[in-house]
Amino acid sequence: MPFISEILRHKSLSIVGLEKNTGKTVCLNYILHRMNQLGIHVGVTSIGVDGEQVDSVFATAKPEITLYRGTHFITSEKHYLIRQAVSRLVAVDDQRTSLGPLVTAEVLIQGKVLLSGAATTAVLKRQIQNLDSMGVDISIVDGALSRLSLASPTVTDCMILATGAAVSANVKQLIAKTRHLYQLICLDEVDETLRNRLNNIESGIWAIDSEGEIHDLEIASVFLIDRSEKDILRFGHTLFAAGAISDRLLKILSAKGKDITLIARDFTKIFVTPEVYVDYTRRGNRLMVLQRSKLIAITLNPTSPQGFLLDSKSTCDALSDALQTPVYDVKKIEQ
């Protein structure tokens, strides 16, 4: 039973996909099934509205999620009313979505349910707290589309990354794209003292000098960085970006010099393409994060939505080799 015991050490888990149709739902069903066998009290929700029965982009059948007796789940009113599980309502949130208010219910007879959830991570965090107060052992958040924000360590304790043929039917490209995100997820953390000092900074770009002093570089946004007339490295080569990190920022830093350490809040704030990142690191620069996400596993869906099928075993092996971490085809484990 791979990676289940690992999940049990945490209070919340997010399942995010590198693309649509990378098998998040299959993975979630696998975990829920195993948790039920172990008698674990699970809470489940989703982010955003992604509960259509048929995938609206490729019109492929979308598996619903099977929830077992005792599970608490949060979904929208509209999806609640078409559930197949028998369940008891325990709360209705004032927070409205396009599909009505979010409701919390407890499953009485197992069955399939469509999940939809909070539109923002702030509401999601509150929902996870609510589930926690209802006594669940672990909250699981099903990711929507290619949203990564829920995998932020400030939202969920650990994550599973789903990848697959939907990312690219070319195994080399699939590996390259997955490895890029994997590298970002695995970036080194700064030490605790520095993290505590930077954690409460909400915006701007800051420098940390050799004495450990923090200086505001007075750049309100990355978009204004080339307007700044002062040298961005005037206080030293360690920088902290409180907001998003883009290609543009990395390119500017690459042009400035080497031995630069740029610190991001966490990997969900980093939006850089592989080429720019490789160029940045090749010059002797590095990226770090305040807080690293705990990656439990990578799963692979060998089927692409267009019907293309990769060989499960050889692709899993190739990915495992490249990332030096286990990769699972969940459908294969279940069989």
Add this chain to the structure above:
Amino acid sequence: MKIKELLKSDAGFQYITDSMDLMSAAGRRAMLNATFCTSAADLEAEWDRLEEAIRATNDIPNRRYYIDLRHCLMCLHDLSGTFASLANHTPLNEVELFEIKNLCSLSRSAVTAIEGLGLTPTLPMPDCSEPFAILDPDHTGIANFYIYDSYDPELPTLRRELNALQTSGGDPMRISDLLARQSEIQNRVCVRLSDELHPWVGTLVKTMEQMAYADFLLARAELAIRWNLVRPAIGDSICYRKLVNPRIKQRNEEMHLRYQPVDIEVHSGVCLVTGANMAGKTVLLKSIGTAQIMAQCGMFVPAEEATVCLVEGVVTSIGDDQDEMNGLSSYASEIIKISNILQACRSQRMLVLIDEPARTTNPVEGKALVQAIIRILETLPSITLITTHYGQLGTDCRRLRVKGFVEGMENIPLTPQSINRFIDYSLTEDQSDNVPHEALRIASILGCDEQLISLAQENINH
């Protein structure tokens, strides 16, 4: 007139409502729909309730009940849409039925808290035990809901079979049939429950409204305590001792500036307010307007002692509107506003606040207009305050002058930031028909262009 309409015309009052700590959207709606009350008896009754709520808020030994009550209000959802469906015989779905059960359960907790606080006569709540019982066939007393087995004799056996098939991975076709049948039964039960709840729709609406009212009442009580508001008496004139403008007081405190409350008494008829620039005439008008609206909307007022005279409405022409966008010059928009004020005052007793009328046109016609405005308003039953810089208006109406710059401060260096320490904002009765001439002195204190000031001074001397 409702609070939501008043908010459009009075920015000071907007600050008051924004400062209120309402727990629910329904409470906010109750506030917006509260009316500007013109009946002395109704207002006294409302103030009695507010006084009771303040007592309950300050009741430390029963703090637990207060927290419970506010927590209930925090959980209050706006169910107007659901009630409309119920009234129209549109069947409710499971989520809506849950919401109704939840409201009944909340009201039960609220009633306990209200009793604990001794507020039962102030906040009478309808009894929701009947509609709750309809939604609680198993008498669990808990605010959870689903279509319970006991609602239909077919459900228990159907669900037993469904459960057995689902857990053993049984025939999907049979599961599908059972789900469809269950769905049919559930819909039938929803229709039946909606019918059973229909006679209670009035009770449910009243329950939500009372809880929303409780939210508004407690928010007013909390504000009254936080800002030291005082219950006004009702009389024939307006009289405040140490009247405060909460918004400006707050701003001054943030900037570490002194705030000076003022005493004022205004009677029916017209009262002119004169005084130097920066002496706080405009703020005085705004403070009086805001306090009047607060009082007649069932709140206490920001003063140490207050008497209010009830009016049908507060009408103002205080010149910080941006009417350029309507294609009107500042004079045009002002004179239209004043004309509307006169119209309103011909039929009703109003509180009229006009700030420096006709200041944007030539002084000859401007002065003539001010004289005419005073003559008209003097004959009407309204209470009017007009600020002006025009002297020699030749009327015998009452005049109040803001004392303005404290004498003997001439040699102390002043800055625009410190200027307010040297102004006495209190009012004094003024018998003369003159107005203070301090415009140049203030310009010089503000550090304006020296040539400008000296040339102007020369013009006066010639």
